[in-house]
Amino acid sequence: MILLSGVGKTFRGRDGGRVEALSDITLRVAPGEFVAIVGASGCGKSTLLRLVAGLVPVSLGRVEVSGTLVSEPRADTAMVFQAPTLLPWADVLRNVTFPLRLMGKATRTTEDEARVLLAKAGLTGFETKLPRELSGGMQQRVAICRALLQQPRVLLMDEPFGALDALTREEMSIELLRIWAETGAAVLFVTHSISEAVLLADRVVVMSPRPGRIADVIQVGLPRPRDFAQEGTPAFHDAAQRIRALIYAKKEAAHGAA
């Protein structure tokens, strides 16, 4: 579904110097697979998502989605940002249908499909509310519904729960899994939270910073459907521990070299 091979990204800094954000990223994500990306700040996680989204061009290597080279944003790829990024002037329903209307792909059934999605996200009765009338968690649910309404084959999520409080965050991750399970979309999910990554993902990509590289890929062997009870299992602890070791080992190595 998603294929990155030998991908590198270099930005030109403001002082004219070159900053290597990503180096030699090779990763394959299967259809319907949920892959989380964790790593310290500045390891290029968000850049990686934007490369797959076609928002930023690669400097080296190639990015493919569904077997074709990504050179611009694709209709079958949807993105969820850390901020809900809703249109303040549009109500919930019009926010959810905005991408399809923008792409001229809205049909007669679009609005009904949006209502069904909103119901799944527990937002029935809020269709005509404005974003500022909703809580942060509800706004982010709207943003997720907006992405899912495009029926994407690739769903890119850039710390979607990063701005939420811990309780809302846990609640929403399970909700996300429930809704995602019916879509069959391949997910790339960037997060700072190790436990969130393990709880959600089939595989966790651990990245090391400067330049961003894949340190290792951890297979999470937990059965689906996932729930919080699994956080107490040895398999969960084992995966989380291996990720933690990778992240901190890299940090110490970097300190030692410096």
Place this chain on the structure above:
Amino acid sequence: MARPNLTGPIAVILLFVIWEGSVQGFGIREFLLPAPSVILSEAWTIRGAILNHTLATLQTVLLGFAAAVLISLPLAMAIASSPVISAAIYPLLVITQSIPKVALAPILIVALGANEVPRVIVTFLVAFFPLVVASVAGLLAAPPELIELGRACRAGRVQQMLRIRLPYAVPFVFGGLKVAAALSVVGAVVAEFVGADAGLGYLIQTSMAFFRTPLAFAAVVILALMGMTLFALVGLMERVLFPWSTSSQTNIPAA
């Protein structure tokens, strides 16, 4: 629901009471500072003429304001859409703002004749700049993630401008419109000082030539009311047409 706030009106009434009392108590002469009651009675004796002057000024104000809106918004969109256009236009805008409009008015009247056109142009010149600046700021204020969302949905530059940037700019534009409405009144009076045979600016000049200070004060009060009314009307329009835009509105928390 909170009680309506009466502090503002009470303060204004109190000001007029002190004004009236001091003028009468200290025996201040009328051509220096007339009492509110004198202003009112003098104005009432020529109410028909004052109405005509008011309508003449109002026409200039509204035409100048309309010109400012019609020119500023496309101009702001052009500036916001391209750094090249922005770099070309902004210095010109700053030059127009650096020229004192009072100095420009007589030149325009010679060039364009003693009619409504130069007055509308002066009004426009005084009013449009803050509107352009506020609109450009609004058009550039859309968060980068919203622009990225547009790009991810394969929106072109025109779509990005019309469907994301422009609606996002609405609160900013209305901020600029409020300033422009108040400044239109200033612009019209400046123009009338220089070349007019009617209008409240003209009334102030002719009244003061004959030391009829109360009439000049009456004109000033009407101008203030005109500015306040326009300001309020712009605010009302914003609340009616773009209810999501007004930040002052009470925020209803989700149940």
